[in-house]
Amino acid sequence: MRVLSLAFTFLLLASGSVFALDKADEGVYALVHKDGHVTKKIARLGQQDGRWRIEDRKPDGSWEDVTCEEGCALIETTPAQVTRFLEGTALQGTTMQCVHNPAFAFCRVERAGRRSYYMLAFSGGAVIPLKWVRLDAETLEPAGAP
Numbered sequence: 267m268r269v270l271s272l273a274f275t276f277l278l279l280a281s282g283s284v285f286a287l288d289k290a291d292e293g294v295y296a297l298v299h300k301d302g303h304v305t306k307k308i309a310r311l312g313q314q315d316g317r318w319r320i321e322d323r324k325p326d327g328s329w330e331d332v333t334c335e336e337g338c339a340l341i342e343t344t345p346a347q348v349t350r351f352l353e354g355t356a357l358q359g360t361t362m363q364c365v366h367n368p369a370f371a372f373c374r375v376e377r378a379g380r381r382s383y384y385m386l387a388f389s390g391g392a393v394i395p396l397k398w399v400r401l402d403a404e405t406l407e408p409a410g411a412p
Contacts, residue, residue, distance in 0.1 A: 286342040287311075287318065287365055291374055294323075294406065295383060298397040304408055308401065311372060318365045320372060333367065340365040340372070348373070351386050357395050372398075 297307035308323035309332075318340035321329035333340050343351075343364035351371060352358045362384070364373035371386040387394040400409040 287363055287372070287374055289313075291381070291383075293409075294401045294403045295398040296401050296406075296408070297385075298399050304399055308406065309398070318372075338367040338369060340367050343371055343373075351388075351393050352395075353393075355386075355393055355395050357384065 292312045294308060294310050297305045297309075299305050310321045310323065310329055312319055312321075317333075319331055319333045320340070322332050324330055343362075343366045345361075347366070348362050348364055348371075351364075351366075352360060352362075360375055362373040362375050364371040364386070366372070366386075369388055371388075373384045373386060375382045375384065381400075383398040383400065385396045385398055387396060401407060402409050
């Protein structure tokens with residue numbers, strides 16, 4: 267029994283956390299306005315040296331890293347933290363996989379095999395869920411758009 271438990275633990279460690287984002291979540295995203303239209307606010311999510319990073323697209327097309335090394339690095343979010351973040355929001359009770367820092371969390375929701383994304387902005391004790399949509403990295407159009 268102990269060997270089985272050790273093997274399971276090794277598999278979890280080797281495959282990464284089941285509570286975090288994964289390689290398939292890397293990409294370019296745009297903020298969705300509350301009325302449903304896709305805005306020009308664009309961010310890129312990726313990993314560098316084993317750390318999650320979010321970069322903001324500047325008007326000239328360059329990218330600016332909005333994460334940092336200490337104090338605001340993105341870390342894996344536990345299910346208990348997700349539950350706490352979502353209390354009192356329209357997303358309360360939703361299962362999400364996230365990475366977070368003191369200012370925000372970037373999260374994936376998976377329903378019926380489809381992934382959707384939210385940024386949870388932490389502001390003055392409140393959590394503000396913001397919907398994001400994946401973009402085609404080359405065209406910067408919503409992925410799957412005609």
